[in-house]
Amino acid sequence: MTEAEVTNIVIAGLGGQGVVKASDILSQAAFAASLDVKKSEIHGMSQRGGSVSSDVRFGEKVLSPMIPRGSADFLVVMEETQVTPNIHHLKTGGVLITPEHIPYILESENEEEAKRLQRTLNVAMIGVLSCYIDQIRTEHWLAAIENNVPPTYFELNRKIFLLAQAVEQVMARVASAAHKNGGMSIPVRS
Amino acid sequence: MAELAPQLLSGNEAIALASLDAGVTLGVGYPGTPSTEILENLSRIGGPAQWAPNEKVALEVGIGVAYAGGRALVTMKHVGINVAADPLFTVAYTGVSGALVLISADDPGMHSSQNEQDNRRYAVAAGVPMIEPSDSQEAYDFMREAFELSELFNITVLFRLTTRVCHSKSIVRSRPKAPAVPKYERDVKGRVMIPGYARPAHKRMREKLKQIADSKLMDRLTSEYGDPKSRKGIITSGVTFQHVIESSPDARILKLGLTYPLPLERVRDFVNSVDSCLVIEEGDPCLEEAFKLVDIPVLGKPEEFRFGELTVDRVQQIISGDYREAPPTPPGKPPKLCARCPHRVAFSILSRLDCIVAGDIGCYTLGVMAPFEAMDTCVCMGASIGVGLGLRHALPEEEARRVVSVIGDSTFAHTGVNGLVDMAYNPPSTGHLVLILDNETTAMTGTQEHPGTGRKLDHSPTRRMDFEAVCKAVGVDQVHTLDPTEDVQAYEKLIKDSLDSGELVVIIARKPCILTERRIAKAQAEAEAAECLAEQPND
Ligand SMILES: Cc1ncc(C[n+]2csc(CCOP(=O)(O)OP(=O)(O)O)c2C)c(N)n1
Numbered sequence: 001m002t003e004a005e006v007t008n009i010v011i012a013g014l015g016g017q018g019v020v021k022a023s024d025i026l027s028q029a030a031f032a033a034s035l036d037v038k039k040s041e042i043h044g045m046s047q048r049g050g051s052v053s054s055d056v057r058f059g060e061k062v063l064s065p066m067i068p069r070g071s072a073d074f075l076v077v078m079e080e081t082q083v084t085p086n087i088h089h090l091k092t093g094g095v096l097i098t099p100e101h102i103p104y105i106l107e108s109e110n111e112e113e114a115k116r117l118q119r120t121l122n123v124a125m126i127g128v129l130s131c132y133i134d135q136i137r138t139e140h141w142l143a144a145i146e147n148n149v150p151p152t153y154f155e156l157n158r159k160i161f162l163l164a165q166a167v168e169q170v171m172a173r174v175a176s177a178a179h180k181n182g183g184m185s186i187p188v189r190s
Numbered sequence: 191m192a193e194l195a196p197q198l199l200s201g202n203e204a205i206a207l208a209s210l211d212a213g214v215t216l217g218v219g220y221p222g223t224p225s226t227e228i229l230e231n232l233s234r235i236g237g238p239a240q241w242a243p244n245e246k247v248a249l250e251v252g253i254g255v256a257y258a259g260g261r262a263l264v265t266m267k268h269v270g271i272n273v274a275a276d277p278l279f280t281v282a283y284t285g286v287s288g289a290l291v292l293i294s295a296d297d298p299g300m301h302s303s304q305n306e307q308d309n310r311r312y313a314v315a316a317g318v319p320m321i322e323p324s325d326s327q328e329a330y331d332f333m334r335e336a337f338e339l340s341e342l343f344n345i346t347v348l349f350r351l352t353t354r355v356c357h358s359k360s361i362v363r364s365r366p367k368a369p370a371v372p373k374y375e376r377d378v379k380g381r382v383m384i385p386g387y388a389r390p391a392h393k394r395m396r397e398k399l400k401q402i403a404d405s406k407l408m409d410r411l412t413s414e415y416g417d418p419k420s421r422k423g424i425i426t427s428g429v430t431f432q433h434v435i436e437s438s439p440d441a442r443i444l445k446l447g448l449t450y451p452l453p454l455e456r457v458r459d460f461v462n463s464v465d466s467c468l469v470i471e472e473g474d475p476c477l478e479e480a481f482k483l484v485d486i487p488v489l490g491k492p493e494e495f496r497f498g499e500l501t502v503d504r505v506q507q508i509i510s511g512d513y514r515e516a517p518p519t520p521p522g523k524p525p526k527l528c529a530r531c532p533h534r535v536a537f538s539i540l541s542r543l544d545c546i547v548a549g550d551i552g553c554y555t556l557g558v559m560a561p562f563e564a565m566d567t568c569v570c571m572g573a574s575i576g577v578g579l580g581l582r583h584a585l586p587e588e589e590a591r592r593v594v595s596v597i598g599d600s601t602f603a604h605t606g607v608n609g610l611v612d613m614a615y616n617p618p619s620t621g622h623l624v625l626i627l628d629n630e631t632t633a634m635t636g637t638q639e640h641p642g643t644g645r646k647l648d649h650s651p652t653r654r655m656d657f658e659a660v661c662k663a664v665g666v667d668q669v670h671t672l673d674p675t676e677d678v679q680a681y682e683k684l685i686k687d688s689l690d691s692g693e694l695v696v697i698i699a700r701k702p703c704i705l706t707e708r709r710i711a712k713a714q715a716e717a718e719a720a721e722c723l724a725e726q727p728n729d
Contacts, residue, residue, distance in 0.1 A: 031198040064429075085521060
């Protein structure tokens with residue numbers, strides 16, 4: 001029951017961005033990976049465009065459903081303005097994940113297509129996060145995504161998830177190589 | 191007992207599943223965060239669930255089901271119990287033949303409520319047992335216990351959830367289904383509460399509570415955790431237990447699942463076996479007061495921890511005695527009316543006309559925010575009409591003429607009608623104007639149906655409450671219906687003229703909520719397709 005065995009993740013954004021859906025995917029994937037899981041969020045006003053955040057905790061045994069202040073290992077923020085109101089969740093040395101991590105992949109010159117892609121932002125962010133979670137295998141992630149998006153959108157979400165995952169892996173490798181050479185900052189901030 | 195495959199469920203989902211597995215005859219309630227998803231889920235998994243127009247009716251229907259020998263689940267948010275308090279206090283006397291479990295979903299910290307009342311007080315005041323789970327597994331297990339307790343002792347059980355139990359997900363293992371429901375039995379002396387029958391009924395109720403305090407159930411719902419050798423004791427209940435065990439695994443922890451009646455002797459033994467014992471509870475100091483009343487020497491929390499939710503951090507503060515407040519966090523973005531929300535028009539007009547707005551509860555309460563700032567009062571559901579009338583009665587004429595009551599459609603069906611009856615019965619000398627913002631749904635709590643939508647909980651069609659006819663029937667002089675987005679100038683003129691007319695006027699501004707557009711369009715297409723098929727000749 002030591003704290004160290006629990007992974008704490010806060011997902012934050014604005015109503016309508018799919019924060020709760022992202023935390024459902026994350027918690028179901030962790031559950032499928034045979035971990036103990038708890039997640040907690042505030043419903044209600046989320047559809048009215050206000051700030052939304054969700055706490056997900058998993059490990060061998062999870063107690064409180066809420067993440068203590070300053071002890072999130074990861075803070076996933078879907079919108080730049082929501083970094084400031086949520087940064088206090090992150091522990092020192094924790095990883096902040098923002099849409100900056102996935103440049104270009106949700107963009108398109110076609111307006112309709114761009115809108116469609118924007119709606120997968122939450123799954124893209126989960127894709128980035130997945131690079132850091134060793135306990136959960138890709139099959140668990142994909143099963144959880146399938147469970148949470150309409151069947152006609154699954155293929156698109158699957159692609160976006162895998163693409164975001166690949167981009168993050170490359171970026172992290174580039175960053176760590178650059179770091180070894182003493183240049184360039186790491187895109188993973190704390 | 192055989193266990194079924196585990197599932198990841200919210201507290202509300204676990205309650206729905208437990209009710210289904212307990213053989214619930216009917217689930218009935220009124221929407222209210224954080225309770226709403228219980229009945230929605232019950233319906234989704236194939237259980238019988240329906241919305242009542244308000245919490246009082248919901249409880250009364252539940253009482254009837256339980257008098258008939260059935261098993262009733264009644265759900266509402268904490269303030270709903272205020273509305274249902276009248277039947278609650280007397281069904282506590284009559285008891286039930288089947289089972290009656292009443293859910294009170296409390297909202298410490300007021301994430302989406304107008305107050306943070308602690309409904310543990312209701313169990314004591316009404317004289318009904320209260321059960322409190324600390325996570326989804328307990329929500330499931332204790333709910334099964336609640337149905338059994340209710341049926342065994344023929345008593346109403348109050349089941350208290352809090353936001354963090356309702357809306358947190360954790361792993362649940364369910365159990366096999368309960369056996370079928372017993373039959374109806376007539377019991378006039380037990381059910382008809384004239385004073386002569388009510389006096390012995392009150393004594394029977396107190397006797398039952400005593401028996402429950404001594405029952406085996408008490409042992410099943412009371413558990414000890416932590417280090418059995420520790421000299422530091424903590425007594426707690428509900429989700430607070432989870433925060434306590436996380437922040438203080440080395441203490442001895444007594445968790446109470448039944449918080450009324452209390453296992454006082456067990457608590458006394460526990461307190462005597464440690465050097466000092468702290469009671470850590472969210473909200474009012476209910477447990478602390480109950481223990482101190484019978485001279486059990488416990489320590490409580492400082493007054494400032496009565497406000498808001500407890501968390502691991504705040505529990506740590508209570509334990510360590512370091513009460514310094516954490517640095518404030520920058521505010522997030524507040525909610526606001528949707529960009530295309532039809533309610534917006536009304537508040538622009540009321541703001542321009544400088545009205546005194548007796549408001550009500552719903553999405554439209556956001557009319558209080560900039561840029562509108564067009565709301566002067568908001569007390570409880572349905573209050574807009576009564577408060578508006580009171581303002582009209584008391585204010586000098588010039589000001590009285592600026593008063594308007596603004597109410598939503600679900601709220602009108604809930605308890606607004608009562609105020610309207612008074613408006614016709616005791617009309618203010620300046621008349622009055624009621625604006626019903628009818629978006630044909632209960633938007634605030636997630637777009638639930640209500641009697642005025644003509645659709646049931648599962649969105650299937652039923653009779654529709656005719657607001658216009660109701661207004662006329664109670665004696666309102668003028669009833670107008672309009673689409674608020676169609677002709678804003680005409681809308682504004684009608685409001686302006688009505689405020690000042692000296693008559694009783696109701697304006698029904700009807701335009702569906704943008705959040706339900708797609709669902710309604712889909713249902714309509716399906717209905718039309720079905721009609722088409724039905725019209726096809728058989729051969
Ligand atoms: C007694 C009580 N029950 C339930 C609630 C939760 N609640 C708040 S507003 C509301 C109804 C809102 O519906 P409506 O009046 O149609 O307005 P809308 O949100 O659609 O604009 C409900 C159910 C409450 N605050 N008080």
